[in-house]
Amino acid sequence: MEGGLQKIDIDAALSVIVVPQRGASGSVVDWQYAEVSGPVLEVLGKGRDEVLGHRLSEVVPEQFATLHALWSRALASGEPGSIRLEHGPFSFVVSALSLGDRVACTAVDVTSLHESEARYRLLADHVQDVIWVFDLGLGRMTYVSPSITALRGLSVEEALAEPFERSLTPESLTEVMSLLARVFEPGSPDRHVGIFDQPCKDGSIKHVEITTTLVRDEAGRPAKVVGVSRDATERIAAERARLVSEKYLSAIFDLTLAGLIVVRLSDQRLVSVNDAWLRQIGWTRQEVIGKTTLELGLYPRPEERQRIYEALDDGGVVLPMETHLRRKSGEEALFLLTASTAEIGGERCAIGAWHDITALRQADDALRRSEERFRALIEMSSDMLVLVDEGGRVLFSSPSVTERLGWSAAEILGQHTTELVHPDDVAKVSEQLAALLQESGVTSKLGMRLRHKQGSFRVVECDARNLLHEPAVRAVVINARDVTERQQLEDQFRQAQKLESVGRLAGGVAHDFNNLLTVILSCASALKDDLAAGLPGNVEDAEEIHAAGQRAADLTRQLLAFARKQVVAMVPLDLNAVVRQSEKLLRRVLGEDIELLVRLQPGLWNVMGDLGQIEQAIMNLAVNARDAMPDGGTLSVETANVRLDEGTEWVRLTVRDTGAGIPDEIREHLFEPFFTTKAAGKGTGLGLATVYGIVQQAGGRVELQSQLGRGTTFELSFPRSSGPVRPASELPAAALDRGDEQVLVAEDDAPVRAIIVRALRRAGYRVLAAQNGADALAMVTEMRAKPDLLITDVVMPGMDGRTLVEAARRQQPALRVLYLSGYTHDIITAKGVSELGIELLAKPFTERELLGRVRVILDG
CATH class of the missing domain: 3.30.565.10 (Histidine kinase-like ATPase, C-terminal domain)
Incomplete structure (x- = not known):
């Protein structure tokens, strides 16, 4: 090698793994060092941090064209490739092997194949992917890289000794055997990539991406399979999760009740809509996809469309906005829109959610009109409407409360209802309200007097309903009607009825008593005339007078009973x-x-x-x-x-x-x-x-x-x-009994007193007479009288009968007493003489009844 390459020791391994760097068009434009061996660093004369992660064009720019061509061919074809590089007397062969998305490269001295193979093996031993060689002739694995341990938990020795059929799950083994059968067919490609399931030592199963290359001998017959295995479990799980997520998102997109649309912002055309939006707008999917909203005429108010796109341009988000859309039918509808932008398929798009609120707005408008009518009814009604909470405090009062009671809404708000109730009605109203709160939805009728601001009281009738359980009310609703004037009219009417009844009663009594008095006066006049003339009195006249008196007494008893x-x-x-x-x-x-x-x-x-x-x-x-x-x-x-x-x-x-x-x-x-x-x-x-x-x-x-x-x-x-019935022997005797005991009579009515004294003396009794209670008491205390019986009227001026009896019994504790009264039951009760066991003779009475009762008391 020239330039960056230097002559190195022939035993050193020159190996790297590089990752392609792609441009905008997807083609490989450079290579990045993913792994590099020490000898390569020595050849390059650079430290590891100067090579690892850096690009080929940066590290050895003078060899860029040669190596780039070699690695690109290997990556594209999937087949190993090599080139020769001359350096002095030595010749190096630089080989490249595709590892899927990366390339392994080694440089060897072709004069020593063994050393070259050793260096290649060293390369395989240091990569994360599992590199293996399967000898078809031997039917077993002849080489596997140490990374097999990280992949399946097996040692190299265990992997080499493992039978081929146990290296795959049954399903994957069937698939591989079918693939091998096709490999040997003429024209079949030598390179294959597939996902297979392999069992691990711990019993788990991993998804493995296996890339195989068939190596043929000099005769062209299949000899070996060189493979690279990469753990794809996490990638497949992520892919499946992505697919599931996309499926869910697609389902949500299609099934949501909100209308959803996706618009490509570059040309403002609709690229996707869901069924809900189509139902809302009335179009079909074929009619809207690829069209713009302008072409469809969706916006009857262009200024609303402009505001939407301005919001998307400014912040990428459209906050809830009321927008009008025109349906296919031409009907204008009201929608609530929210939208935001997102990258979809490399395109900037806007996603909008449309909620049809036309019916809701119509309902709101109807409710508002209804509330306005209801408020008008409340404000115009003469009935008073009051809402109170569970504690009885006023939450709301209608204007009629001010009109009827004089209190303003601000003055009455927060007051307890009983603060306005008449003191005599508070206990009853509180009890009724407490009972009303025990059961929801019930209505109770209340009657009470409410205090006017000026201090007077108004009579009201109320219908109270417990609506505390109703979320829209949460109050006790009291509808009160002022019936003061009606009450006054009814009182006047009842008084008139009473007067009419009393008048009828007085007329009837006068009629009956006039008849009786006619008999009494007529017979008494005749009897008087006979006696004045010296003639004996007519017994029939006396009997008629007695009978008329009895009828008068019966009539009086009937009136009192009534x-x-x-x-x-x-x-x-x-x-x-x-x-x-x-x-x-x-x-x-x-x-x-x-x-x-x-x-x-x-x-x-x-x-x-x-x-x-x-x-x-x-x-x-x-x-x-x-x-x-x-x-x-x-x-x-x-x-x-x-x-x-x-x-x-x-x-x-x-x-x-x-x-x-x-x-x-x-x-x-x-x-x-x-x-x-x-x-x-x-x-x-x-x-x-x-x-x-x-x-x-x-x-x-x-x-x-x-x-x-x-x-x-x-x-x-x-x-x-529970009291026992009195025996007949205890009832007043009817016989005219006589006696000689001393009787003290206290009666303020002189004629009645004279009749009582005469009857007692005629029967043999010794009688003391007093015209009032004080005189009678003086006879007992000052005159030292010891009467056996005291007969006293219940009601007398000054000292009444009960007071007289109490004072006399302090002087004579065993004194027997007979009360007389012509007054009504409530009056004598007030005088304290209506208790069980007290002897009482009601007026009018006959001489026989008086003497019989006196005898019974004295004998008792």
């Missing part, structure tokens, strides 16, 4: 016993045309009530039933123990008839005083009103069921009582 203010003797009662006691009288009242059926439940619970009132209620119902069955029928009276859903225990008295029934238009007036359907003079209209008052006063309920032509059922339900 008003639920009658003075009653509430004691434990057995309704079975009450019905049995009334049964004989009921049969006489009903007559022979009506059958009476009595069904009494054994073991009936006791109830609290007034015996006379309960009997009166049964009798009133029986009389009404009799009048409803003019042609006869059946009246049933039944008792039963009843447990209601709320766990309470009741005793039910049922009175059922088979009469004509009650029309619906009459039912709502049925319990009104003096309301009657009977002819004039046939009824007072107090019968059912009295029944209702008696049952209500006993804490019970009245229920009505009626069908025209089939009859009517009244169910009187009374709460169960």
Whole structure:
């Protein structure tokens, strides 16, 4: 060699591996040293860092043309090649062998073939690829480079001793045997490249790229196979991953809902589109590929297209932008576009994603119009709309709140709802709101009074709905209506109805009492005239006066029972016993045309009530039933123990008839005083009103069921009582009993006091009379009176009856007491004398009733 080549020791190996360097056209323009042996560095007179990685044209420019031609032929043909280089008396042969994408080169002295082969072997021993030689005649490997260990884990010795068929997997062995059969065919190429699977010592399988060259002997017969094996496992895995990735990307491109297009920026032509974009725009793929957007007339607004390309030129990215496109049909649609640039196949392209938002924009516009209408409805509505959170604080209030209550939206925002509620309504409203929050979607009706900013209160009715679970609302929605004026009108109407009822009641009472007074005054006048004339009094006149007084007392009791203010003797009662006691009288009242059926439940619970009132209620119902069955029928009276859903225990008295029934238009007036359907003079209209008052006063309920032509059922339900029923011996005696005990009478009404004193003295009692409580107490404390019985009115001016009794019993603890009262139940209750066990005689009473009660108390 000349120039950079120097004469070297004949035993030294001159070997390099070079990698081709290609130009823009793909042709090899230079070579880069990938590996270089020490002798080469000595020949070149350079250090390793001056050669390794450098180009051939830089290291030995004077030999560039010769070596470049040799290596290019070897790389292109895949067959070994050599040239001769003369250097003084020595001749060197420079050989080159293609290793796939690189070339191995060695220089040898042709005068010593052995040394040349040794140098070539040294070259093979130092490359990463496995170089091997297979002798076809011997049928085995005669050489393998040490890199076999890195490839398959075998030592050189193990590889040389390994049978050929075990060096490949069964599938690859079949493929290789088929290839060998073709190699020996005439005209078959001597060089082959393929990917085969080879087992490793650790049991794993590697993909190996094997390049083989057939070497023939002097006769042209195949003699050896020289091969280069390169590990292609990672490359194949990467290639497969790339293919899978490309497949996935292609699938995503085709299947995504967004319309995707690829435009080549050099000529702005479409090179790829997906099915979604075609569906959006209405064209077929054949109609758009290779066309520009201008040719297709896609942009009805050219300024939008210009903005897109300006953004791509400036930054390579189009941020979400609303753009109009024209479909094939000519319809203009609205799209949301995002785009960016990328290198695809060596070309700069723009990738755009198009989302058709036409329907969405139309829906948004419709929603906005709907919201505007809804807001207008809220702002124009007279109803107040308030939204509150789960804590009860105001989130929103409509303008009508300001109009009705005077508070501005800013003033009411954040306030707790109860801050606006009337103090008397807070507990009820808080309880109702708490219950409403327990269940989503339910609606509750609320009534309350809300505070006006000026301090007054407005009456409102509310529909509250729990929509906290609705993402669009997340609030309790309260729709409130101001009903203050309506409430006032209703109150006025109810007051008018009350006045009308009171007027009707007053008229009825006046009519009945005028009749009674006519009898009393007429008979009293006749009796007075007879006595003034010295004639004996007519007993019939006295009896008429007494009867009229009794009827007046009965009318008063009916009125008080209707008003639920009658003075009653509430004691434990057995309704079975009450019905049995009334049964004989009921049969006489009903007559022979009506059958009476009595069904009494054994073991009936006791109830609290007034015996006379309960009997009166049964009798009133029986009389009404009799009048409803003019042609006869059946009246049933039944008792039963009843447990209601709320766990309470009741005793039910049922009175059922088979009469004509009650029309619906009459039912709502049925319990009104003096309301009657009977002819004039046939009824007072107090019968059912009295029944209702008696049952209500006993804490019970009245229920009505009626069908025209089939009859009517009244169910009187009374709460169960645990108290024992009083024996008959404890009831007031009816006989006119006499005595000689001392009785102190305290009564502020002089005529009543005189009647009581006269009756007691006529019966033999010693009587002390006082016109008020203070005088009566003075007789006990100052006059040292020791009465056996104190009879006192409950209500008197100054000291009332209860105070008198307490003071007198401090002087005489065992003093017996009988209270008198003509006042209503609520008044005597306020005076503290309605407790069970206190003796009370209601006005009006007869002399017989007074003396009987006095005797029972004194004997007790």
